[in-house]
Amino acid sequence: GNSVTQMEGPVTLSEEAFLTINCTYTATGYPSLFWYVQYPGEGLQLLLKATKADDKGSNKGFEATYRKETTSFHLEKGSVQVSDSAVYFCALSPRGGADGLTFGKGTHLIIQP
């Protein structure tokens, strides 16, 4: 079956630090990959996506590259802000499937001023 593994937190960084949140996946075929973010008190929001190998998704200074050879989709940001404090979920969707999204456990990110 499909699965997503991501580093669990909390991850605590200082403002302006470099961020990496690791995500690896197991899936048949060629899934689409996503990062969702859940800010305190808010619902899940799509942060970025990539639908095929070597695609780079980007949004709000965050980036992630679909690496088929390492089955990874690591999230990076060059300089984090306090407002980036949230829970980040890596997820996959099987291409053409109706299985919904398979999520990782989530990584709680805390940015200190």
Added chain:
Amino acid sequence: GAGVSQSPSNKVTEKGKDVELRCDPISGHTALYWYRQSLGQGLEFLIYFQGNSAPDKSGLPSDRFSAERTGGSVSTLTIQRTQQEDSAVYLCASSLYRESYEQYFGPGTRLTVT
């Protein structure tokens, strides 16, 4: 425009009672999804609708869970004879069509079974 809405936002019920959770997807979205978010299990996919039909119900945790969607719009998730392990946040999402992959999530219903 309006996003996905869910009601109620919070529900406290006694063990053994039935509950109904409602989801209003974004207007025009043909695909609708239900998920459950709990501390122990994380985010789990429950069921998916394309239009009014649910091709695969195997993700529902038990036969106490059922879901329907009428008119290609509103969906209801029903849990019969609730148990304490049903306590979780139930999330609904919709997408324009199944292949669009971009799902928009509602704020969720927090269910507490006492």
